[in-house]
Amino acid sequence: MMSLPELIILDVGHGNCAILRDTNGVIIIDCAHGVTLIETLENLCIQEISHILISHADADHIAGIINLLSNETIKINNVHLNPDLLRKTEIWKDLITALTDAQQRFGTVLSSELTTTKTGQLNVGQVMVEILAPTPQLALVGGVGRTVDERRLNPNSTSAVIGLVHNTHRVAILGADIDQVGLDELLKERSELKADILVFPHHGGRPGGADGKAFAQQLCDLVKPNLVVFSMGRGRFDNPREEIVEGVVSSVPMAHILCTQLSNKCAGSVPDLDPRHLNTLPARGRTSNSCCGGTVSIKIAGNQTNYAADIAAHKEFIDYRVYNPVCRRFSVRTES
Template identity: 75%
Template sequence: MMDLPELIILDIGHGNCAIVRDTEGVIVIDSAHGATLIETLAHLSIREISHILISHADEDHIAGIIDILLDRNIKVTNIYINSDAQRKTRTWEALRRAVRDARQRSGTRVVVGLTTELTNQLNVGQVKVEILAPTPELAMSGAGGQDLQGRRLNPNSTSAVIGLVHDSHRVAILAGDIDQVGLNNLLEERSDLKADILVFPHHGGRPGGADSQAFAQQLCDLVQPNLVVFSIGRGRFGNPRQDIVEGVVTSLPTAHILCTQLSSNCADSVPDSEPAHLNALPARGRTSNSCCGGTVSIKIAGNTTTYAAGIAGHQQFIDRVSNPLCRRFKV
């Protein structure tokens, strides 16, 4: 078993999900629909979750949380989420009902307000959990409103951005679905955004009305990660976009780019058999052989944080892909 603390970025198909395992508890960040999260918790013998953090109310970030809250074999102590008065989907209503069930049945504490004010209040061991965005005043306006500069906000503009710091070193940024307006607000609050690992926002999709390549380049220039992860489902929405990947490569020519599943932009077909480089953790694409990086496990160790165990095998897998986006713009 990997030493703690650990960050696990799940292949959950189109959507986001991550698990932080620390010395005093477990944090789950988002989850799309499907059994991958529950299977991973069972694989790791996890039956108690200290915090569930939900970046925003999109279905591909909340649907899998419903099953966790309704599972009587899993205890959830706290759940943190921002309100979204515009959200009227069945999944959002189902999540609200599941939250009520967990609160009434098992005393789950529900905090409506996942903002920068909670930085360093969500730690469950050695890792400092930062909420880098949104600020309280941005969350007060919310989707459909405006920021203090008069820019219109949509749900992605107020998506929570989460940083993980260990030994005074920022190991990772999980950027939710933040768009250009959200990024502008984040930069008005702080500019120290360097991190080893970036889970790229919106699965490599369009960042609102902004220029996609310029957005990707700006974000990567700020974060300067060694590893960029796109959490995607093969064939869904054509992600990651070619102009997004071009922006990433332009900014970070030596960074390792990893998609959880094999994008249809990179290969017309999937391998005939399961790739040998995948680890033993559950991955949504495993049964269909559609994994690329699959589920990624990262040993958190300050400025020596390593994710090297599967990277060499992933690079060899990419060598066999017909036309990988991440190699297309290399010079």
């Protein structure tokens, strides 16, 4: 299929969705609402998906899978997710119906487990797909239980955290909505989390009841990313929160911060001119001119993975087209 794998982090507004195009197959990680995912698959002429990995059952991570499962031209071979005993929403019911229909039409196989035991079992080419969290024991209690030390869990605590490794080098970690309790549980199993790219948890929102700055510092101290991506929608939930960005910058001051859409806190209005730094792939914010980094496409090449050109173009956009970028406020303080 391809000479090198590619990771595409989609601008889906408030939500998460990424595509791993590997040498022998395609993996989708989370399916946010909207048509951006299907538009991208059509743009790339993808008609078969090896695996869909759903980190957890929030609508901004699963709502888009229903249209995808119902699509007559795209074959989905496997869907993996952890059960959530708290879910009684219409979207959850629709998902179960759509999975049943896809099984009958295409033979789609449902796996009701996406835990650390799946590491190495989901590969479709050169990239090793790690499930860094949760453990099977934690997934069993999910959002209705407590940890062994009696800390209360919620569905975010048991989000599936996914790592992508190429040539023994961890290129990316996709953090889903993991909170402080979930991170603490992950660290009981893994002491080494270094990766080039971090898709930051919960769209840069509050990590449960924990201190946001301290959470961001702890996570970035562990991952030491060169690129931090906030997958977020303009005007939704005030993300990324300033204390989160401050924590990221204080931990990794040289890392580049990229939001998929332009926060209201960075610019009260969107730019008048069409941004020239975006690639040609679909992005939800393109029609409203509300993209910041938009959809991000990264060619994976182990420790030689290079996205410098894209970062340079985004930096220029931030420097010359954004009035008061949050990602610049704290870097000035760090350097002074």
